[in-house]
Amino acid sequence: MLRALRFSGSWPGLxxxxxxxxxxxxxxxxxxxxxxxAAPAGAxxxxxxxxxxxxxxxxxxxxxDGATTAIIPTAGTxxxxxxxxxxxxxxxxxxxxxxxxxxxxxxxxxxxxxxVPEGDVDPPSGHMRxxxxxxxxxxxxVKLVEYAARSLAAHGFTDIxxxxxxxxxxxxxxxxxxxxxxxxSGTSLELDTEDRRRNCWWIGRTC
Numbered sequence: 280m281l282r283a284l285r286f287s288g289s290w291p292g293l294x295x296x297x298x299x300x301x302x303x304x305x306x307x308x309x310x311x312x313x314x315x316x317a318a319p320a321g322a323x324x325x326x327x328x329x330x331x332x333x334x335x336x337x338x339x340x341x342x343x344d345g346a347t348t349a350i351i352p353t354a355g356t357x358x359x360x361x362x363x364x365x366x367x368x369x370x371x372x373x374x375x376x377x378x379x380x381x382x383x384x385x386x387x388x389x390x391x392x393x394x395v396p397e398g399d400v401d402p403p404s405g406h407m408r409x410x411x412x413x414x415x416x417x418x419x420x421v422k423l424v425e426y427a428a429r430s431l432a433a434h435g436f437t438d439i440x441x442x443x444x445x446x447x448x449x450x451x452x453x454x455x456x457x458x459x460x461x462x463x464s465g466t467s468l469e470l471d472t473e474d475r476r477r478n479c480w481w482i483g484r485t486c
Contacts, residue, residue: 328380328388338387338434346385348438349431351424352376353392353452355445358409365411369393372444379442387436389427395420395448406447420451425458 330338330349352375354368364370369391380386397414398405406412415423428439441452 328377328386330387330389333387341385341387342435344385346387347436348380348383348386348440349389349436350376350380350386350440350442351389351392351427351431353395353424353441353443353445353448355395355397355406355447356393356411356413357397357406357445357447358412366393368445372442375444376442389431392420392423392427392448394423395443395445396451397447414447417451417454420448421454421458424452425455428455428459 327333333341352372354372356365357368358365359367373391376388380388394413394415396417397412398407400407400414405414407414424441428441431439441455443449443452
């Protein structure tokens with residue numbers, strides 16, 4: 280079954296300097312953080328879980344060997360106060376999805392989407408009022424994430440997870456999940472439920 284998940288929240292266990300404003304999901308709500316993060320004794324992790332660090336033949340072989348879950352992480356390039364680097368959200372989510380993918384097993388992480396809606400350009404609004412922030416209109420962000428998911432599905436990934444770290448990308452990720460839910464409903468990728476209390480959207484199973 281192909282599923283799309285979008286979730287946000289606070290992420291326990293990250294270094295203190297990265298915890299501020301982190302908006303990753305509490306995996307406890309989804310499936311139990313101890314199950315996700317506690318690696319079994321003697322577990323063998325792959326040399327990398329990141330798509331960008333693999334050749335196309337390595338990706339092909341990994342899919343054939345059962346690595347059919349893909350994570351699409353998104354993170355804004357935005358101001359976070361004068362004390363924090365603009366890439367904070369990317370650093371947080373890269374660390375988090377690396378841990379998640381390795382503990383899940385058979386999971387590949389797509390490149391982090393770092394251009395997300397951050398406000399208007401003219402006149403500047405939201406985070407765009409601060410130097411260094413990069414924005415992307417929501418409609419373009421939606422298409423970017425949607426076709427990343429479609430691309431991965433075309434290559435044989437059967438479980439696709441959308442994880443967003445910064446606030447500006449949440450609406451667009453929900454729109455992508457809603458679009459895919461509507462398109463795949465009634466097929467083998469049938470939508471089972473949409474749980475708005477947990478801010479997660481699945482295709483093919485419940486939250």
